[in-house]
Amino acid sequence: VIYRLLAAMCTHNGILTEPAPSPDSVAKVTAEVIDILVAAAEREAGAGAGASSMLPDVSGVADSESDVRELEQLLLGGRRKEAVTFATERRLWVPALLVASHLDLSTYNSVIAAYAQASLRRFSPLSVLFHLYAGCGPAATGVDGWQRSLAMLLANRVTGDAQTIAAMGDALWRDGGAGHAAGGDVDVAAAHFCYLLAGHPPAVLPSFAAAVV
Numbered sequence: 001v002i003y004r005l006l007a008a009m010c011t012h013n014g015i016l017t018e019p020a021p022s023p024d025s026v027a028k029v030t031a032e033v034i035d036i037l038v039a040a041a042e043r044e045a046g047a048g049a050g051a052s053s054m055l056p057d058v059s060g061v062a063d064s065e066s067d068v069r070e071l072e073q074l075l076l077g078g079r080r081k082e083a084v085t086f087a088t089e090r091r092l093w094v095p096a097l098l099v100a101s102h103l104d105l106s107t108y109n110s111v112i113a114a115y116a117q118a119s120l121r122r123f124s125p126l127s128v129l130f131h132l133y134a135g136c137g138p139a140a141t142g143v144d145g146w147q148r149s150l151a152m153l154l155a156n157r158v159t160g161d162a163q164t165i166a167a168m169g170d171a172l173w174r175d176g177g178a179g180h181a182a183g184g185d186v187d188v189a190a191a192h193f194c195y196l197l198a199g200h201p202p203a204v205l206p207s208f209a210a211a212v213v
Contacts, residue, residue, distance in 0.1 A: 001040045001147070005196060008032050017022040033197065034151045039148035053124035071095060081107070088114050109134040116140070125152035128164070137164030143175050148188060154197065162198045169194030 008029055067090050074083040084107060085153050087096035093115050100108040113134035120127040123142035128149040131140030137160075141149070146168055153161055169191040176187035 002035055002193050004036045005033065005193055008036070009196070028074065030154050030157075034154055037147040037151040037154075041145065041151070044147070051125040053118055053120050055121055067092065075099070083112060093119075108135075119189050123149065125149045128168075129153065129156060132158065132161060134162050137161065137189075138167035140164075141168040141171050143190075146172060146194075150194065150197070157162060165194050166198035169198065 002195045011029075011032075019150055038055035064193065071083055071087060071092065074086060076081075078102055084096050084100045084103065087093075087099065088111055093111070096111045097108070097115075113136060114129040116127050116134065120130065123140070123144045125145065125148045128140055129152050131137050132153065139166060150165065150168060153165060172187050172194060
């Protein structure tokens with residue numbers, strides 16, 4: 001995939017991320033890169049669709065009427081923080097998020113992170129994205145299914161996501177990709193792929209501190 005990324009860079013005059021001459025130019029190359037990643041993920045999976053992001057048995061619906069009554073009592077008493085904690089523990093995600101949205105950002109983000117940890121498969125595309133939304137994206141990246149996770153991030157750019165993309169590159173460099181166990185260099189190429197999309201420009205030796213040389 002690294003060769004197709006380099007080809008896309010040449011086609012679009014080196015544009016991969018902001019700043020760029022126009023938003024349209026970034027959107028065009030982003031769509032092309034996403035296609036490259038999805039195609040690579042499908043070839044690796046051998047079946048077109050990746051594994052489900054969801055973990056089993058996570059309905060997010062009240063188990064009993066007593067849960068609803070307890071939540072109501074907490075809110076009737078104006079104890080919104082406690083209500084969020086209770087709803088999160090009971091996996092009542094919609095009430096937890098609704099109430100948390102009227103508290104501080106830290107509380108709201110903590111509910112998003114709790115939902116991702118309890119309901120989504122680790123390192124799945126949705127898990128990586130939701131952890132990014134919760135402000136802890138770099139800590140939630142891994143090498144499993146990295147192509148789809150990276151495609152998800154590129155399709156839903158937010159401020160500061162370059163750090164998460166770079167952290168994904170670090171994980172690939174450190175732990176290896178699909179071909180690493182077989183002695184291949186997929187980990188190096190995949191890491192460079194992420195570094196380029198995180199905005200790290202290629203450098204020349206002896207710049208040993210650069211991510212891409």
